[in-house]
Amino acid sequence: MAEKNRTSVGIYGQQYTIIGTDPANHIRYVASLVDEKMREISSRNPGLDTSKVAVLTAINAVHDFIKLKEQYELLEKEYKLKD
Template identity: 35%
Template sequence: MESKNRVTVEIFGEVYALKGDIEPERVMKLAAMVDKRMRTIAKTNSQLSSLKISVLAALNLADEYLQLERDYNQLVEMLKEK
């Protein structure tokens, strides 16, 4: 039985103890990405609560993901045509 990886990260001033199958280095990189996005949003919207900042960060990251997915699918289709 494979043991779960444990890692502690800090995102926007909150500490999270996480456990899972993903490598700790990857989890720390993901946490840093989310933290950076939240801090960027907070700088330009100082009146927002942490919850609203986290929702905006999630929406921003989801939008980027969808754009990358769309770009990837277009590239795959272009390669199929060759």
Template identity: 30%
Template sequence: MPKADVFILGKKYTLKGESTREQILQLASYLDERIREVCSNYPGISPDKAMLITLFNMAEELHHLKDEQEILSRQIKEKTDLLTDMFD
């Protein structure tokens, strides 16, 4: 299992995961960037609160993307069914 030392808000963490080392570093960099955005929008916010807000925002985005995927999957199925009916 690959591991990598990453920095989130300047604090070092050692992470292990199913992803490659490069992917771990890339994801950590993305997370750090998102947390720093929250910090810049809320000056004086504690790191814990910034991380919590970031996690909530990312969870909300994931939920929205899952909803979109479900809608698109339904549309694809409907169109596939229409095409199948045309050739039956």
């Protein structure tokens, strides 16, 4: 079993300790992307509270994930057809 690491990160003005098996630099990178997206959403919608900014950030992230997954599955099917 992989050893778990504790990594402190700042996201949208709050400090979090993330525990996981990924390297600290990866966790910091992910946190920086979340922070960047939250700040982007907040700047476009300055009246939103932190909870709403967080939910919109999560929705954006899941939307992007689903689109990438669909593209991956399409490419995978195309690749299998070529074999």
